[in-house]
Amino acid sequence: xxxxxxxxxxxxxxxxTEGGYNAEKDYVRVxxxxxxxxxxxxxxxxxxxxxxxxxxxxxxxxxIIVDKKSFLYLxxxxxEYSGGLNGKGFVFNNPNAQRTCGCGESFSL
Numbered sequence: 001x002x003x004x005x006x007x008x009x010x011x012x013x014x015x016x017t018e019g020g021y022n023a024e025k026d027y028v029r030v031x032x033x034x035x036x037x038x039x040x041x042x043x044x045x046x047x048x049x050x051x052x053x054x055x056x057x058x059x060x061x062x063x064i065i066v067d068k069k070s071f072l073y074l075x076x077x078x079x080e081y082s083g084g085l086n087g088k089g090f091v092f093n094n095p096n097a098q099r100t101c102g103c104g105e106s107f108s109l
Contacts, residue, residue, distance in 0.1 A: 003078040008062075008081040011083075023061075028045075029046065030043070030065075030077075044090055055071050078093040
C-alpha cells in the first residue's frame, strides 16, 4: 500500500491537469529503478494504461499503479510534497529504506 499526503494529492492533481491527464481516471505510476547515489532511485510518472502485472491502489483520491518488482521496495511508503525553502518536489517516506541520499531521490535497502 502506498499512501498520499494531502499536499502531494493537490500537487498531483494540478500536474496531471497541466499534462492533459484526468486525475479522476488516470494514474500516478510509481516505480523504482537502478541508479542514484544510494543505488536505487524513485520514478514518478503519469499513465493511463495498466499492465497485467501492475498493482493498483487508491489513497486520498489518487489512483496509483506500481509494477510488481517496484512494489516490494515501496510497501508502506507515503508520497509527500515539499514546497519549502529547501527545495520543491515530491518526497518518498519509505520505511524500507535503510539509507537515503541527501537529495532524497535515491535509497538503498
